[in-house]
Amino acid sequence: MFGKIKRVFSKFIEKASAFLGAREKLDEILEDFKFSLIESDVAYECAEYIISSLQEEIERDNIRNKEELVRKIRELIISLFWEAGNLDIFEEAQMHKPYKIVFLGVNGVGKTTTIAKLALAYREKGYKPLMVAADTFRAGAQEQLKLHGQRTGIPVFMGKYGADPAAIAFDAIRYAENRGYDVVLIDTAGRMHTDIDLVNELKKLVRVSKPHRKILVVDALTGNDAIEQAKFFDEYIGVDGVIVTKVDAYEQGGVPLSIVYAIRKPIIMIGVGQEYKDLKPFNIDEFVNKILPGVY
Ligand SMILES: Nc1nc2c(ncn2[C@@H]2O[C@H](COP(=O)(O)OP(=O)(O)OP(=O)(O)O)[C@@H](O)[C@H]2O)c(=O)[nH]1
Ligand SMILES: [Mg+2]
Numbered sequence: 001m002f003g004k005i006k007r008v009f010s011k012f013i014e015k016a017s018a019f020l021g022a023r024e025k026l027d028e029i030l031e032d033f034k035f036s037l038i039e040s041d042v043a044y045e046c047a048e049y050i051i052s053s054l055q056e057e058i059e060r061d062n063i064r065n066k067e068e069l070v071r072k073i074r075e076l077i078i079s080l081f082w083e084a085g086n087l088d089i090f091e092e093a094q095m096h097k098p099y100k101i102v103f104l105g106v107n108g109v110g111k112t113t114t115i116a117k118l119a120l121a122y123r124e125k126g127y128k129p130l131m132v133a134a135d136t137f138r139a140g141a142q143e144q145l146k147l148h149g150q151r152t153g154i155p156v157f158m159g160k161y162g163a164d165p166a167a168i169a170f171d172a173i174r175y176a177e178n179r180g181y182d183v184v185l186i187d188t189a190g191r192m193h194t195d196i197d198l199v200n201e202l203k204k205l206v207r208v209s210k211p212h213r214k215i216l217v218v219d220a221l222t223g224n225d226a227i228e229q230a231k232f233f234d235e236y237i238g239v240d241g242v243i244v245t246k247v248d249a250y251e252q253g254g255v256p257l258s259i260v261y262a263i264r265k266p267i268i269m270i271g272v273g274q275e276y277k278d279l280k281p282f283n284i285d286e287f288v289n290k291i292l293p294g295v296y
Pocket of ligand 1: 105106107108109110111112113114135138141189190191245246247248249270271272273274278
């Protein structure tokens with residue numbers, strides 16, 4: 001997990017700290033570092049930001065040795081995540097009944113699986129969750145959620161194929177209110193994110209169901225595309241937080257950082273496998289410790 005970006009940072013730190021006094025050579029090292037970051041899925045603008053911030057600190061003579069270099073990089077990354085704020089969807093659920101979340105994302109990223117994982121996490125914390133199959137577009141989508149319902153014992157509100165997803169979400173919320181559900185997790189259709197019908201459908205669903213939060217699910221393995229999806233959904237629908245899936249198989253490492261830089265919204269959780277237990281809160285310190293060498 002995140003092996004590649006870790007190697008990129010380590011290599012840069014080793015090289016750069018040997019040449020802190022030699023500006024010309026250092027600029028060359030920084031330029032190489034920028035491209036290595038880009039190869040690790042760090043979006044171009046985000047890589048530029050990291051490089052220019054470091055250049056500025058070096059110019060101001062704030063980085064004089066390896067220790068200071070590591071500390072600056074660490075501060076830089078942590079502050080990016082902090083600026084995006086944080087979102088605790090478990091804590092928030094205590095304040096609304098039912099607490100409604102709509103899940104967004106293109107096809108195959110792991111929305112349905114993530115909803116099932118989350119529903120279980122809610123139940124473990126004592127909430128009564130309802131999963132809603134508002135994906136009436138793709139054949140098999142309803143059955144897929146139903147199967148998760150059967151495996152987990154968590155109820156699923158189903159719609160008919162071809163039915164209006166907004167109407168299903170609306171009915172599901174009524175149903176949840178009448179039966180005392182605490183949390184309503186609404187699964188939506190995943191299509192190409194640029195599909196204009198999908199955008200209109202999602203806008204309507206959001207207008208009608210008035211979710212407390214709109215959570216975007218992205219697949220880390222899609223790299224730069226995940227960042228484009230984040231920008232797109234944030235611009236057209238609005239995103240409150242992001243769940244990054246398939247991190248268990250993800251070596252590059254740049255996606256979480258780039259998403260936060262691009263849309264300034266928090267990564268709230270990461271998917272780390274196909275089992276129901278494989279969903280973890282995203283922890284900034286843990287992430288930074290994974291991708292950077294320790295402070296000496
Ligand atoms: N390794 C790994 N696989 C995952 C993770 N999350 C989801 N998957 C797998 O990704 C595949 C697609 O997951 P789905 O939940 O069906 O994705 P979706 O976004 O609902 O897809 P559509 O309904 O087609 O839009 C499944 O095989 C999941 O088991 C994860 O964190 N790690
Ligand atoms: Mg699905």
